[in-house]
Amino acid sequence: MLLVNLEQGRIVPDDEIKHELASRNPYAEWLEKNQITLDALPEPPRVYGFDPKSIIARQRAFGYTEEDLRLLLAPMAMAGEEPVGSMGTDTPLACLSDKPQTLFHYFKQLFAQVTNPAIDPIREELVMSLTSYIGTSATFSKRHRSTATR
Numbered sequence: 001m002l003l004v005n006l007e008q009g010r011i012v013p014d015d016e017i018k019h020e021l022a023s024r025n026p027y028a029e030w031l032e033k034n035q036i037t038l039d040a041l042p043e044p045p046r047v048y049g050f051d052p053k054s055i056i057a058r059q060r061a062f063g064y065t066e067e068d069l070r071l072l073l074a075p076m077a078m079a080g081e082e083p084v085g086s087m088g089t090d091t092p093l094a095c096l097s098d099k100p101q102t103l104f105h106y107f108k109q110l111f112a113q114v115t116n117p118a119i120d121p122i123r124e125e126l127v128m129s130l131t132s133y134i135g136t137s138a139t140f141s142k143r144h145r146s147t148a149t150r
Contacts, residue, residue, distance in 0.1 A: 002122060063102040 003012040059069070072083040094105035 063104065 001014050001017050003017050004010075005012050064073075075081040075083055094101040094108070
């Protein structure tokens, strides 16, 4: 994190910000009093088993498509891999689609796009520069040529 404190006229380092926030409240005490672990939970009243006869109906009810099964769930189940997908989407809006849609597709929000190239010069200083040249490009070219020929 980066904090510029204009009143004190200084840049506050990451460790100091985190220490200040962590010491504001007794978080450890709250966690100890309120945390519920899995082994402290009671046994469920009944356990639902796997019914292969109803799997297609349940997949449809929860909006899983053949593509979801093939591209998302299969890699996770077979190799423990995270699914890989593209940043963009060409899926039509549910209200404009000719295909039947589940209710939650009508309320889907698109995510914010990332910037490329990166715009964080502090964390990504290896790939970004804030260097700015003052003056016309002719001035820079003339100065650059004169130092290159020396």
